[in-house]
Amino acid sequence: MSEQSIDTRLWSAKACNLSPYVPGEQPQHDNLCKLNTNENPFPPSPKVSEAIHAALAHQADELRLYPAPESDDLRQALADLHQLECNQVFVGNGSDEVLALVFASFFMKPLPLLAPDISYSFYPVYAQTFGVNLLPVALKEDFSIDPADYQQQCGGIIIANPNAPTGLLLSLTDIRQLAQAHPDAVVVIDEAYIDFARADEASIDKEVSAVSLINEFDNILVTQTFSKSRSLAGLRVGMAFANASLIEALTRMKNSFNSYPLDKLAQVGATASVLDRPYFEHICQQVIDLRQVLTSELTALGYQVLPSHTNFIFARPKDGNASTVASTLREQGIIVRHFKQPRIQEYLRITVGTSDQNKRLTDALKAL
């Protein structure tokens, strides 16, 4: 709807003042090489569709009934996976919904929320939606996060780790330091891409996920998603891990918005995905391997590639003409993401695809 024709007379001030999130486009053409929204190039575990087929075959009639409001089976599977109690696990309709509830539950406070200035672009949108004062903290020159920059009074902290769109990883040592420095604020670690991260050999941390810290820190909350490493963006499932008191707040907030955010089939499918651990490990490793190859090839083409811990790479063409490169690729049906934003406008965010997709991309770049 064009801005001119919108009649906002009946809208709330809240609605009038929104600047909604703009997701990466989902074009539907054939033969598109879609490397713009960080979807997994591999299909989900075959157990997912098997489980949904079976549920439909045996219990299609039960779609008439409401689903389990707290998705108990799925939460139990996730708790078992991480050796947690069920009351330390929350699930929602994608990690975006989980993050919305997190903002309402923990960040609507008088003190500002701290977040990196370059990060997931939905954070400032949530801040506006919930009237949260978000204070951006500048990344270092090399795009890394320095915990020392967060040594200020705040009502909360949110950090994507690995960060997007940079792909860089913050160590658990740094996350501990943040949690210790802010005992009265919730430190949210958004681990949408964590399953593609591996500890550096030089790191003293063997573990990379902050889920390993939640029994130690009552103020760390970790969000994750089924949309990336589990190839289930189409099923809309996300989750949070934290101590039971934080999970209780999220549950109450959910039940004040929408009691049943996960349908029966999504619950069944997501549970089957969690239970198929070998498949999960296998495709994560495949994506990591493809990432290494793509990184080498782009480096050979003169691209400056940040060390990625995700299923995308963040890379700067030799001349910094990222916008032109993106447009030229698009003409050939290859879609990558470019952010018209200070500091990163010379970079492209490119999803790691299949070997064929990556070859199509690098062939096109060579021809440029």
Place this chain on the structure above:
Amino acid sequence: MSEQSIDTRLWSAKACNLSPYVPGEQPQHDNLCKLNTNENPFPPSPKVSEAIHAALAHQADELRLYPAPESDDLRQALADLHQLECNQVFVGNGSDEVLALVFASFFMKPLPLLAPDISYSFYPVYAQTFGVNLLPVALKEDFSIDPADYQQQCGGIIIANPNAPTGLLLSLTDIRQLAQAHPDAVVVIDEAYIDFARADEASIDKEVSAVSLINEFDNILVTQTFSKSRSLAGLRVGMAFANASLIEALTRMKNSFNSYPLDKLAQVGATASVLDRPYFEHICQQVIDLRQVLTSELTALGYQVLPSHTNFIFARPKDGNASTVASTLREQGIIVRHFKQPRIQEYLRITVGTSDQNKRLTDALKAL
């Protein structure tokens, strides 16, 4: 989690002050006669599971991709059904999510929101969630709604029609009058149960749904759900119909919370349901027929039964001992809903079940 053990130290004031909605319980025992959450006693259209099976069989791999964020095919099917434009249709994760977005988009205003004092118990929860001042307007002695009682300045009006838990229907003449009297407020008609309503012979309105008014009134917004008449509570799909400017506000609000609330399978299944009109008409009529029989039988047992336009009946036992009746039925595995609330505590809300379920209920009541 027991109230004593909850540590709310890190919660926002918003989270601390919530009184979340409590959905009707979903017990999982066998041989239960579940007449407490107004689910449809009949299964969804067989086309729903056929369509989902087919989508999984041919495109299971595509679950790795995000769904269409605005559910275009489903919205088009709903637009065609009601002879509307696609931009007059909004869909969300159940009508509960749609209602949450409605509260944020249209009711967060300085003037109070008017709603019947006895109605869907989620409304006061949303009001609290979004800081909306809800001013309850008392139903008449006979539980009917009188538009004259809404002749006061307000920021919005929300009315469930048919109302829950009373089951009574407000005429379109009355709804027109409300919309005309409040040109600067959005009048929301929550039609969760409208497909079970039929115009009274005495009524001058042939139509019962306010969807027929939205081209005439720019301030009427109608919500509906797939959970009742379409037997798809397990799939989580709800919708709103209104002029394009109101739909645009909802869309922006959605994209400031969660961009993709409907997963791919829910979109496919719901679309198949809309396209199977004969099945839909058939089961709605079956429920209406069963409702008539159940009403007669309860009346014969001395119950005072309100004239229901829904898939439940609201009935008062001869002695007004509704709470005792509910407990006794529960001991026999028959679950009905009782509200411990002034004015209606002597009533039971009983979902219309299958003939077998209704017989089990009436047999049990006879034995009391």
